[in-house]
Amino acid sequence: MNRSELRPVLLTVVLYASLDLLVTFISLYTQPKGGLVGVFRSADTIPLHLFFLALGGVALGLLSILVFRRFDLGLVVLIPSIVILTDLDHLPSALGIDQPIRPTHSLVFIAVAFVLVATVIRRPDLSFAVMSGFFAHLAVDTGLFPPFSPISFNYYTLGDYQPAFIALALSSALVAGYLGKRRTITVK
Numbered sequence: 001m002n003r004s005e006l007r008p009v010l011l012t013v014v015l016y017a018s019l020d021l022l023v024t025f026i027s028l029y030t031q032p033k034g035g036l037v038g039v040f041r042s043a044d045t046i047p048l049h050l051f052f053l054a055l056g057g058v059a060l061g062l063l064s065i066l067v068f069r070r071f072d073l074g075l076v077v078l079i080p081s082i083v084i085l086t087d088l089d090h091l092p093s094a095l096g097i098d099q100p101i102r103p104t105h106s107l108v109f110i111a112v113a114f115v116l117v118a119t120v121i122r123r124p125d126l127s128f129a130v131m132s133g134f135f136a137h138l139a140v141d142t143g144l145f146p147p148f149s150p151i152s153f154n155y156y157t158l159g160d161y162q163p164a165f166i167a168l169a170l171s172s173a174l175v176a177g178y179l180g181k182r183r184t185i186t187v188k
């Protein structure tokens with residue numbers, strides 16, 4: 001992988017992190033008064049949780065690489081980064097500010113992120129890698145999430161949808177690998 005290949009991957013990471021923080025900020029204003037408040041995970045469990053999240057992300061990237069027999073460092077870097085960065089939305093509670101629960105663990109958020117990466121970075125393969133990391137994260141998390149945040153804050157239980165999240169994470173990783181392979185074939 002040369003530098004011109006890594007650049008769009010790093011830009012995608014920056015774009016995703018910025019959007020995560022922006023939507024988190026918006027949610028502080030759109031959350032209903034007296035709504036549920038997110039609490040911060042106890043600090044000693046954070047490293048292990050992040051480790052499992054990153055491991056899941058790496059596994060998804062490797063799976064796609066194996067299936068399409070094409071090494072794609074971007075996938076192995078991007079998917080775990082996205083898996084971890086999804087939790088940037090806990091920042092307000094870490095700073096002692098009342099916030100809704102998991103404001104960016106939302107279908108509205110991933111839809112916007114997907115379209116932004118496809119249009120700004122112009123790399124649909126990276127859009128699918130982002131989607132894969134996002135749903136891998138939701139598959140590992142437990143508790144409540146607001147699928148239509150920051151527009152509305154009705155909460156649903158993550159565990160009820162775990163099979164769907166795993167299926168979406170796997171299929172998106174494979175589509176990302178497929179599009180990445182087709183892209184390099186067309187470019188060469």
Ligand SMILES: [Zn+2]
Nearest residue numbers: 086087137141
């Ligand atoms: Zn989370």
